[in-house]
Amino acid sequence: MTTHAKSPEDVPAEPTAKRLPSAVVARLTVYLRALNGFVAEGVERVSSEELADASGVSSATLRKDLSQLGSYGTRGVGYEVENLLQHLSAALGLTRDWRVAIVGAGNLGRALARYGGFETRGFEVVALLDTDPQIIGNEVGWLRVADAANLESIFKRTRANMAVLALPGSAAQQACDRVVAAGVRSILSFAPAILQVPRGVTLRKVDMATELQILAYHAQRGEAGGQTGEDEHGEPAAGTASA
Structure with a gap:
């Protein structure tokens, strides 16, 4: 053998x-x-x-x-x-049961709630919340927009253990604090604001305007004859070829 x-x-x-x-x-x-x-x-x-x-x-x-x-x-x-x-x-932790609550049911929040790719990658969207009386109660996909005033009880009932903040910057910190107080330790924020979280909470920030500015910088370098396939740490970016 x-x-x-x-x-x-x-x-x-x-x-x-x-x-x-x-x-x-x-x-x-x-x-x-x-x-x-x-x-x-x-x-x-x-x-x-x-x-x-x-x-x-x-x-x-x-x-x-x-x-x-x-x-x-x-x-x-x-x-x-x-x-x-x-x-x-x-x-990557994807064998766990990830239950996602989206706070903010504006255009972005509704689009995220309808996105089918989350479930296929192991994330179940269990709640969509907002403070606007004209939005609360509306159906988005299979979800009904819940009143964010009841955030803590909704998170407990749905067993949400991950949150997405799709909010204006002015409302994001208060919502973030409530999410943390509800026991969630994994937060993805689309809010255009710098949020503070306590030790033990993982916060990821997606700022599309900032990403476009970074693209503009790299595009300018490319026009000058340079190219980039690096991430923010200077390492080969995922999805780009490396030598």
Whole structure:
């Protein structure tokens, strides 16, 4: 019987408690999306080069990222797609039951509530809240807009453990404080404001105007003959090719 040397090419290890750099975590989500694509196509095994190509990174970057999870396998055989997908999902915390409440039922909040991609990636939107009497009670998809005055009881009833703030900047901090007081420790904010949260709460901010300004900066560099495939940490960005 022939034995093969192990290399960081294949089967992933158990999720690690090691804190990964944000750029690595971002790329792991891209690898997961690529793996889901392979599953949909009925592919059972892929090489590091094939997975890297589908993810828009170099195979060296891919192997380095997976090695941080303690991923090892058989050189030259490739990754077992389902197995790697399951372990990446576990490493990213996607095997947990994530129940999302959206605070703010304006145009953005309603669009997020209707987005079907959340459920396919392991996130169930369980509540949509607002303070506007003209919006409260309206149906958005399968949800009915609830009164944000009852935020705490709604979060308890729906067992929401993740919140999205789709609010004006002026209302965001107060809503954020109430969400934290309700026991939620994972918050995604679209509000154009700097929010303060206590230790132990993870806050991610999406500011589309800021992102456009960053794009304008890079576009200007590109026009001057430069190109960028880096994220905010100076590492190869997920979805961009690296040398």
